[in-house]
Amino acid sequence: MNAPHWPEACYLIAGRREMETLPRKAHPPSKGVLQLGNKAWNLWLMASAGLRVPPALVLGTPYAHRPVAAWEEALFTAGLPALEALTARRLGDARRPLLVSVRSGAPVSMPGMMETVLDVGLCDETVPGLLRLTGNPRLVWDSYRRLVAGYGEVVAGIDPGVFEAALAELAQGREEQALAFDTLRALTRRFLECYREQAGEAFPQSVRVQLREAVRAVFASWNAPKAVDYRRHQGIDDALGTAVTIQQMVFGNADRRSGAGVGFTRDPTDGTPRPWVDFLFEAQGEDVVSGRRNAVGHERLAARLPQVWEELCDGGTKLERLFGDMQDFEFTVQEGTLFWLQARSGKRTLRAAARIALDLLDEGVIDERAAWERTRDIALEELATVRLATEGGEAPQRLACGIPASPGIAGGELALDAERVAERVAQGAKVILVRQDAETADVAALRQAGGLLTRRGARTSHAAVVARQMGKVCVVGCEGLTIDGWARSVRFGERVVAEGEPITLDGNDGSVYAGLVQTQTVPDAALQERLAALRARFVGEGENA
Numbered sequence: 001m002n003a004p005h006w007p008e009a010c011y012l013i014a015g016r017r018e019m020e021t022l023p024r025k026a027h028p029p030s031k032g033v034l035q036l037g038n039k040a041w042n043l044w045l046m047a048s049a050g051l052r053v054p055p056a057l058v059l060g061t062p063y064a065h066r067p068v069a070a071w072e073e074a075l076f077t078a079g080l081p082a083l084e085a086l087t088a089r090r091l092g093d094a095r096r097p098l099l100v101s102v103r104s105g106a107p108v109s110m111p112g113m114m115e116t117v118l119d120v121g122l123c124d125e126t127v128p129g130l131l132r133l134t135g136n137p138r139l140v141w142d143s144y145r146r147l148v149a150g151y152g153e154v155v156a157g158i159d160p161g162v163f164e165a166a167l168a169e170l171a172q173g174r175e176e177q178a179l180a181f182d183t184l185r186a187l188t189r190r191f192l193e194c195y196r197e198q199a200g201e202a203f204p205q206s207v208r209v210q211l212r213e214a215v216r217a218v219f220a221s222w223n224a225p226k227a228v229d230y231r232r233h234q235g236i237d238d239a240l241g242t243a244v245t246i247q248q249m250v251f252g253n254a255d256r257r258s259g260a261g262v263g264f265t266r267d268p269t270d271g272t273p274r275p276w277v278d279f280l281f282e283a284q285g286e287d288v289v290s291g292r293r294n295a296v297g298h299e300r301l302a303a304r305l306p307q308v309w310e311e312l313c314d315g316g317t318k319l320e321r322l323f324g325d326m327q328d329f330e331f332t333v334q335e336g337t338l339f340w341l342q343a344r345s346g347k348r349t350l351r352a353a354a355r356i357a358l359d360l361l362d363e364g365v366i367d368e369r370a371a372w373e374r375t376r377d378i379a380l381e382e383l384a385t386v387r388l389a390t391e392g393g394e395a396p397q398r399l400a401c402g403i404p405a406s407p408g409i410a411g412g413e414l415a416l417d418a419e420r421v422a423e424r425v426a427q428g429a430k431v432i433l434v435r436q437d438a439e440t441a442d443v444a445a446l447r448q449a450g451g452l453l454t455r456r457g458a459r460t461s462h463a464a465v466v467a468r469q470m471g472k473v474c475v476v477g478c479e480g481l482t483i484d485g486w487a488r489s490v491r492f493g494e495r496v497v498a499e500g501e502p503i504t505l506d507g508n509d510g511s512v513y514a515g516l517v518q519t520q521t522v523p524d525a526a527l528q529e530r531l532a533a534l535r536a537r538f539v540g541e542g543e544n545a
Contacts, residue, residue, distance in 0.1 A: 007074035009060030013044050014086050035060040037243035039105030042343050049322055051340045055086040056247035064219050064241030087248050092207040097126035099249040102214040106242045109344045112440035112462025113230045115154045115221040117214040119147035123205045141184035142253050148191040148203055155217045156199040166190045177282040218244045229444050250332045250339045252284050257336040260285040262460035265316040266326045268348040269407045271355030275316055278460040285330055288458050292437045294477040295458035308338050319343050324366055326356045347469035350382045358530050372538050380528045389518035397514040399492035402478030404510040405459035410451030410473035411504035411516040418445035432503055438463040438476045446472055451505045455481045473507035
């Protein structure tokens with residue numbers, strides 16, 4: 001840990017006491033967001049503020065533009081040994097194995113646009129050690145099969161549907177949380193076979209290879225098509241690069257008092273000052289943000305683990321005061337203990353942006369100028385809600401109901417893939433994109449479509465977050481929806497809707513209607529009045545009244 005030549009752009013994150021024992025060069029630099037990326041820099045601030053953050057190693061953004069040999073030396077000669085000393089575990093150790101997550105993090109937040117690999121460090125040799133450490137065979141085999149599938153998708157480029165099909169075959173309709181350890185062990189072995197069949201080689205049993213290739217894949221994801229497209233439309237500089245954070249794993253899949261969640265300190269759809277949280281028991285973080293699983297609201301978490309819920313709410317208040325804004329955060333609960341994994345300023349609708357800025361001003365978190373600067377480009381007429389017209393006309397036929405993720409009303413003809421969206425929009429049609437999962441791979445198509453409807457996914461999944469940022473209507477987790485790709489149609493119960501037929505999404509309550517429906521715009525007069533009063537204090541400074 002006291003290496004004479006600590007590498008540049010390589011940093012450690014831990015609690016305040018632990019950081020005092022580390023080389024000074026390993027400490028994040030002052031105002032280091034450009035070096036560490038937004039995710040790691042915020043983790044450092046959170047750990048410094050006393051929030052429980054798992055120890056982590058950061059390979060800074062300069063390495064995104066350097067050859068593999070540069071960051072590989074920094075990783076294995078200094079960074080990893082220091083992280084092992086912090087955690088009192090060692091990567092690949094047969095008795096006390098260290099498992100890590102490998103995550104991206106650019107200086108500017110890019111939700112879901114780059115890659116993550118979890119559970120790195122598990123292999124046939126380290127399984128017995130983790131079994132002895134945890135006494136939990138279900139946790140060990142569930143984590144191993146997750147590693148094989150996640151690494152297979154991100155590093156080896158294997159279609160995730162291969163692993164989903166194997167899971168469905170063995171689960172036979174049972175939820176993942178209901179599978180016993182022996183079934184998960186059999187599933188891991190099947191995943192290893194799938195990996196060999198698809199990749200043409202065995203899953204790597206060398207944990208150093210696992211870590212190196214996971215880091216390589218995460219750095220490479222900076223140039224993935226969806227990331228490039230997102231940066232182009234958000235005006236983010238390609239030269240910034242991403243950092244990579246290598247963090248000790250905490251396990252939301254440990255037991256019934258464990259789980260993973262994503263939350264906002266305030267409602268990102270309208271700005272209401274209350275926590276807005278999705279959570280899955282016995283799960284890992286990617287289950288929620290990937291858009292491939294449905295999640296539940298915070299009520300079950302609060303009922304089963306009230307102390308965790310109280311700590312989460314208190315922590316959310318601390319985050320807002322630490323960063324001066326509404327926060328989007330990710331967390332894991334392991335055996336009843338809360339760990340913070342990420343926080344960033346949350347994406348929100350324009351209406352929410354105005355209310356949040358004004359409320360933070362009233363609460364003394366920000367000053368008048370900050371509130372004005374955050375809202376100066378919002379037109380007063382944009383502070384309104386689009387709803388179904390309630391007077392006159394025939395009541396629309398409700399086909400199904402999902403989870404509202406981004407508000408408003410959007411109607412258009414149904415389209416099942418990006419190609420169809422592009423084709424019909426080019427011909428002047430309004431389109432609703434309908435997909436199995438709420439995945440960020442569909443962001444480019446969503447930019448052209450009027451809205452997104454998915455069978456699976458959480459309202460806090462990365463794709464839903466981006467939909468809100470774009471102002472697109474989004475309904476996720478519509479379990480009454482069945483997609484028939486061969487017939488190019490969808491089924492809502494007994495009703496079949498062919499591709500090209502019109503549907504309407506109500507992002508206010510999650511309803512899906514047949515055909516196109518009439519709408520009305522309802523101004524938020526109270527919010528408009530509050531914002532106008534603020535702007536009156538800045539007359540002559542270029543405000544958008």
